Amino acid sequence: MTTRSASPGPTRRAFLRQGLGLAAATGMGSLLAACGSDDDDNATTTEDGPVTITMWHGQEDQAKETIDKIVVDFQSKNPKIKVEASSGGVVADSMLQKITTALSAGSYPDIAYIFGSDIANVARSPKVANLQPYVTKPEMKWDDFYPAARDAVTVEGKVRGFPALVDNLCVAYNKKVFKAAGVPEPTAGWTWDQFIETARKLTDPGKGVFGTGWPADGGEDCVWRFYPMIWDLGGAIVDESGKKVGFDNDSGLKALQTIHQLGAEKLVYPDTKPGSETMYQIFNSGKMGMVATGPWQLPDFVDQKTDYGVVPLPSYSGNKVTIAGPDTWTVFDNGSGRVKGAVTFLQFLTESSQDVKWATQAGSLPLRQSTANSAEWKEHLQSTTGLDVFSEALGYAKIRPTIRTYPRLSQPLGQAIVKMLLNKGTPEGALREAAQAANDALATG
């Protein structure tokens, strides 16, 4: 998901798009041939001997600096494990393409930054390491990771990497817009009916003010906002058999009806452009009252001097519900010595003392519960408005299933949501089509 990386900027996006465009223009074949030619298999893989591990972190700016510092720190304490950390030549958004080609070329790093929604597919490769034997060791303090973070790196019962980043969805609101419309600010425990009612009061076509916004490009950022709604209504993304969707019922229908109401009454700004930057610009410029978003967006609000507040997502039932979109440090098998080295490094990287640096400096949330309880993090919470709401939501956030058919399920669902946002067709029809297409994808595997 594009919006989840630490600092989305137009230049990086532009670069990425151009790169992809070029790749497609020259044909997939040449792309595959061109990548993965760097051969750095020079490390010896004897147990406990000196070992060199490669990491593609896909980070830039602040996040990259933080990682670099942690690597230097690690190096001074573990001289036998040499860590070669680089972005991997790509940003996190295009790591999947890079790693796919690297795997098929047979020359891949030891650690790569893989989005949670992709790990199930990547983990099908026999070249992805199984970390199950390592994580059960008590010094790993595996249970200290938030459940959402642990689930994100577990595919079919096997741990395939370490949690890298975790975030979740809450609602940010623009206080100025609320004041101008004379609407009371939302509070925790509110319902979707209240959300729609509030959006209705805030919307003012004459002034070009929207109640809320929703990405409408049909991508992951559009789709994942839908899941907390169906979970709250007793639905699921896939049912227990794993062969059918779990929202082809009242839960999916009601959730789509809610979105349809927003779309039909034009209470929502549907952002059809990839990246949803416009949506946040509109929010910052005081033309949008509320937007569901993650903690990654807070630094931008602060930069733009937006007077904002944060509340948990609304629900239907009054229960607390939200979705986490965790990313992973997936570990690849280049021999047991290197896997061991990678685990040692990742253990260090995610230890509370480093985790707090990563979370505070790179603008994300703690991966470990012990980090969240640390004095340093609590102090950091004071510095950014609303961060405490996101931090607390980690306790109850759930994740998307780590199944490999997920992308093929998400795609038709995205189209159904876009239809509702653009007020085309009925919720019933959209649900039927999406469920049909997603079920077909699940059935064929």
Add this chain to the structure above:
Amino acid sequence: MRRLSEAGTAWAYVFPACLIILGLGILPMIWSFILSLQVSDLITPPEWIGFKNYEVISRDPHFRAAVGHTLVYTALFVPLVIAAGLGLALLLNRRIRLIGLYRTLVFVPFVVSATAQGVLFSFIFESHFGLANAVLRWFSIPPQGFFTDEHQALYLLVLIGLWSGVGFCVVVFLAALQDIQEELVEAAALDGAGRWATFRYVVWPALQPVTIFLLVWQTLQALQVFDLVFVTTRGGPLESTTVVVFFVWQQAFQQFNAGYAAAAAYVLAFVLLVLSIGVRFARRRDT
């Protein structure tokens, strides 16, 4: 003996180039053809399925839609870009003040990357806060959905494509226009030919070879359009702008159907090949 060593030297010179062409052109083509006969996600070992991918693709409504969008784009883009290019070239083919500046300005959009264009135009055609709707409002025309309207998005892409593509046509036509001998034009004038007759019987025949070149070139470009779609619409809204290359990207890198994507890419490649060969034959018959 000497001959042999001469040939050897020649091959030594040609060898690096051959290697590059083989390695970066031919081998990937063969490899992706093999890929198109498999079920492959590029991650797990592939499974051989023969021509089944092609069979499925012939019945795939999404692929058919992508082909449709690509054809509509091409059918609109190619004639328009050539007509506009010719018109502008004729206007710019005269000696007036600052002509160098005008020619440069026409060519500038061609140099701007498709990415930058995409970003620029998605701001202009933003449906609520964009410049285009502000202008329309000024003329009392109701605001348009533009990229949020599935009946407009594809045509907007043609428009953006024209903005950048026309510069190239202008340069090629200008070069051809300046190659026409002045004597011919003068002779026609002496014979009493008006402006239209001069164009029809002197200028146009001289422009025909480059027109055919542009026709082929722009058609190939239009059939492979991708970057513009990727930056502005990602195939949306509601899959109204999924073109063939975008479909390939989506299948390979979003849905992990690399084999299927390779088959789709090969269908496109085959069409391009037939087109190129067809034009070649047609031209050979002409001369």
